[in-house]
Amino acid sequence: VDLSTSIAGVTLPNLLLNASGVNCRYENELQQLLDSSAGSLVTKSATLSSRDGNPEPRYAPLAGQIGSINSMGLPNQGYEYYLEYAKKFDYNNAAGKPLFISLAGMSLPDNKAMCEAFRDANLPCVLEINFSCPNLPGKPQLGYDMEAMEAALQVLAPIIGKPFGIKLPPYFDIAHFDQAAAIFNKFDNIAYVTCINSVGNGLAIDWESETALIKPKDGFGGLGGLMVLQTSLANVNAFYRRLNNGKQVIGCGGVTSGKEAFLHILAGASAVQIGTQLQEEGTGVFERVSKELEEIMVAKGYTNVEEFRGKVKTL
Numbered sequence: 001v002d003l004s005t006s007i008a009g010v011t012l013p014n015l016l017l018n019a020s021g022v023n024c025r026y027e028n029e030l031q032q033l034l035d036s037s038a039g040s041l042v043t044k045s046a047t048l049s050s051r052d053g054n055p056e057p058r059y060a061p062l063a064g065q066i067g068s069i070n071s072m073g074l075p076n077q078g079y080e081y082y083l084e085y086a087k088k089f090d091y092n093n094a095a096g097k098p099l100f101i102s103l104a105g106m107s108l109p110d111n112k113a114m115c116e117a118f119r120d121a122n123l124p125c126v127l128e129i130n131f132s133c134p135n136l137p138g139k140p141q142l143g144y145d146m147e148a149m150e151a152a153l154q155v156l157a158p159i160i161g162k163p164f165g166i167k168l169p170p171y172f173d174i175a176h177f178d179q180a181a182a183i184f185n186k187f188d189n190i191a192y193v194t195c196i197n198s199v200g201n202g203l204a205i206d207w208e209s210e211t212a213l214i215k216p217k218d219g220f221g222g223l224g225g226l227m228v229l230q231t232s233l234a235n236v237n238a239f240y241r242r243l244n245n246g247k248q249v250i251g252c253g254g255v256t257s258g259k260e261a262f263l264h265i266l267a268g269a270s271a272v273q274i275g276t277q278l279q280e281e282g283t284g285v286f287e288r289v290s291k292e293l294e295e296i297m298v299a300k301g302y303t304n305v306e307e308f309r310g311k312v313k314t315l
């Protein structure tokens with residue numbers, strides 16, 4: 001059974017990889033991903049300067065393994081750390097695993113500076129721009145401000161020059177799918193979109209202590225895990241149906257087993273990212289989910305993912 005896939009000009013021997021933010025801030029964590037069955041890895045979204053992030057507790061799993069909540073606050077080593085990592089990364093590694101670098105500038109000038117630095121370094125890594133990054137005060141995150149998103153792309157896409165991806169927040173309105181896809185279709189070097197980032201500003205409360213689970217933002221934080229699966233499948237399929245010129249979708253959200261990975265591919269995903277389940281289970285999740293996906297494919301008579309990618313049936 002062939003689980004390989006190609007995206008943005010690179011080939012992943014296995015279409016599973018981590019979701020940016022999980023197990024990918026430090027070099028040792030990135031090495032754990034390289035040593036796992038994951039077919040690639042993406043770094044924690046980087047900002048211009050290093051950040052400690054929010055006070056803890058800032059991540060919590062939800063009771064009943066239904067998902068997670070987080071308000072990490074972009075803790076990262078600063079973009080130069082990941083630029084150095086990308087400079088010394090072995091792109092000819094025996095496992096054939098490519099490298100994705102996530103950037104989340106706190107402003108357009110910050111994103112511009114980081115993209116210019118990566119462009120000047122001329123490396124084989126693929127940039128994934130995190131559009132959940134903050135916008136001007138009082139304005140929604142960039143991914144929810146269509147004008148600001150287009151303006152940012154008009155600056156960043158030409159600088160990046162080569163194929164790159166965008167990490168998107170979930171959309172919940174068909175008009176937003178239409179508007180966002182229309183913007184992305186204007187930029188030839190947007191090779192893929194990753195759907196979805198966490199479902200924003202949920203509130204998890206422990207009923208016994210009557211207390212929010214996480215400390216930052218009065219307990220408000222992004223939701224992930226199985227509870228966001230149907231929203232992530234919708235976003236994957238909405239953009240799969242709307243993007244043109246070979247633009248692809250990476251699925252992220254709710255993957256706890258081979259079954260959800262299979263559903264993401266049915267919805268149109270070319271690769272599948274795992275976040276909450278990686279956080280809870282560790283890097284062994286990639287071997288387990290790969291085996292489960294292969295078993296499903298064998299049972300259904302599929303030998304490669306192209307045979308069913310995007311082929312979700314409607315009634």
Ligand SMILES: CC(C)(C)CCc1c(C(=O)O)[nH]c(=O)[nH]c1=O
Nearest residue numbers: 071072073074132133134198222
């Ligand atoms: C939410 C932001 C802090 C603006 C971006 C970083 C980020 C975080 C985070 O670092 O809190 N958590 C997520 O689930 N998704 C993200 O994109």
